[in-house]
Amino acid sequence: xxxxxxxSRGDDPPAGAPAGxxxxxxxxxxxxxxxxxxxxxxxxxDFGVFSAxxxxxxxxxxxxxxGEGGSATLRSFALIAAAFLARPFGGMFFGPLGDxxxxxxxxxxxxxxxxxxxxxxxxxxGYGTIGLAAPLLLLAVRLVQGFSTGGEYGGAATMIAEYAxxxxxxxxxxxxxxxxxxxYIMGAGLVLIVNxxxxxxxxxxxxxxxxxxxALPLGLVGLYVxxxxxxxxxxxxxxxxxxxxxxxxxxxxxxxxxxxxxxIGIVFLLNVADYTLLTFMPSYLTENLAMGxxxxxxxxxxxxxxxxxxxxxxxxxxDxxxxxxxxxxxAVGYVVLSWPAFALMQTENALGVAAGYAIVGGLLVLMLxxxxxxxxxxxxxxxxxxxxxxxxxxxxxxFGGTAAVLVGSLIKITGxxxxxxxxxxxxxxxxxxxxxxxxxxxxVPIERTGTGSAPEPAGSxxxxx
Numbered sequence: 437x438x439x440x441x442x443x444s445r446g447d448d449p450p451a452g453a454p455a456g457x458x459x460x461x462x463x464x465x466x467x468x469x470x471x472x473x474x475x476x477x478x479x480x481x482d483f484g485v486f487s488a489x490x491x492x493x494x495x496x497x498x499x500x501x502x503g504e505g506g507s508a509t510l511r512s513f514a515l516i517a518a519a520f521l522a523r524p525f526g527g528m529f530f531g532p533l534g535d536x537x538x539x540x541x542x543x544x545x546x547x548x549x550x551x552x553x554x555x556x557x558x559x560x561x562g563y564g565t566i567g568l569a570a571p572l573l574l575l576a577v578r579l580v581q582g583f584s585t586g587g588e589y590g591g592a593a594t595m596i597a598e599y600a601x602x603x604x605x606x607x608x609x610x611x612x613x614x615x616x617x618x619x620y621i622m623g624a625g626l627v628l629i630v631n632x633x634x635x636x637x638x639x640x641x642x643x644x645x646x647x648x649x650x651a652l653p654l655g656l657v658g659l660y661v662x663x664x665x666x667x668x669x670x671x672x673x674x675x676x677x678x679x680x681x682x683x684x685x686x687x688x689x690x691x692x693x694x695x696x697x698x699x700i701g702i703v704f705l706l707n708v709a710d711y712t713l714l715t716f717m718p719s720y721l722t723e724n725l726a727m728g729x730x731x732x733x734x735x736x737x738x739x740x741x742x743x744x745x746x747x748x749x750x751x752x753x754x755d756x757x758x759x760x761x762x763x764x765x766x767a768v769g770y771v772v773l774s775w776p777a778f779a780l781m782q783t784e785n786a787l788g789v790a791a792g793y794a795i796v797g798g799l800l801v802l803m804l805x806x807x808x809x810x811x812x813x814x815x816x817x818x819x820x821x822x823x824x825x826x827x828x829x830x831x832x833x834x835f836g837g838t839a840a841v842l843v844g845s846l847i848k849i850t851g852x853x854x855x856x857x858x859x860x861x862x863x864x865x866x867x868x869x870x871x872x873x874x875x876x877x878x879x880v881p882i883e884r885t886g887t888g889s890a891p892e893p894a895g896s897x898x899x900x901x
Contacts, residue, residue: 517841520838685826696827718732758876
């Protein structure tokens, strides 16, 4: 995790601040980045498993009465959406808690809850064994998973942003979403391998459980890594100065609600794109474009792999040119290019489908590369975790978790395969407004962000802090 420049120290404390823990060396920064990214990796490992084309059909048939409540795939998407109902509550619980007791302890809790919930899905009996209790138990597990995930992303992004030196916050922040893409590929790739090795009959019988069971050992590794790091130097300095908020939730809602609303608007586009691409598209390729499961999975994994290759360089680029130019390019790109991208997918040619998929993924990676550095910097340290978690998860619950079931249902109602394109265009238009309004914080030390500070010019002390 290095681009060849020194990261020997983090941000210096503001002038007049009490003496406290110094910034970490590069080894500590890298450990913090790894610990944070692993949680995102595990979260998206679950999505990669759950949303794989063959798996959505299996889940919908194993846990539900046959022939009821719509297609098996839509039932699986409804379960994904239901889990997101719990995310804002998890954000409101874990986020302010992280502003009071520290980032590290909360993140240790969320990672084991997430991985444990995914593991439990792998051991749940199906409808044929316990009847209606099967979908109810699955729903309960997904709600626990959504609740814990509500505290994960905001804390992980905050951890990286508060550890990373100012002039490399974009570079290190991009590893958070590198964890997303890696986890998704691991999950989807494991489903593909198990399906090919075991065959359809065995996969539907018991083989589908294997990918879910793998989540627990992954979570235990992540827990071990997270317990081996210190809390962020920024939080420790705030704690030493006695500047923690008495009620982070109250202060967030009273004093930071405007920035929370802006975050919700940007996350609208991020999550519509993210969950359409990673959750809905595998089944879209098989059910709406009549592609084979293996071909669809290979296209999905291939595009995600290319995104992995470019996300860190794009994050590093944002340290030089700023976050807003990349966010604006993505938003405008979705308005202009979504329809042509989905037109390419209708060609019934694998190369055309891959090209259209790559356009949507390429625009998404411009956002993914910078959000880990952008969103934490929108809020002051004493409410950063909570404000981020609340805004992010409210938007994710409303627009991310519902994307697959909404788009899938509208395709069935309207009969047009262009519904995802229209939704992406709408989200791009909405996101343009808050993107133009938020401050550029690429050259501002993290302890000075979220307070109305203007960015310092290139070459100033902030850039090298």
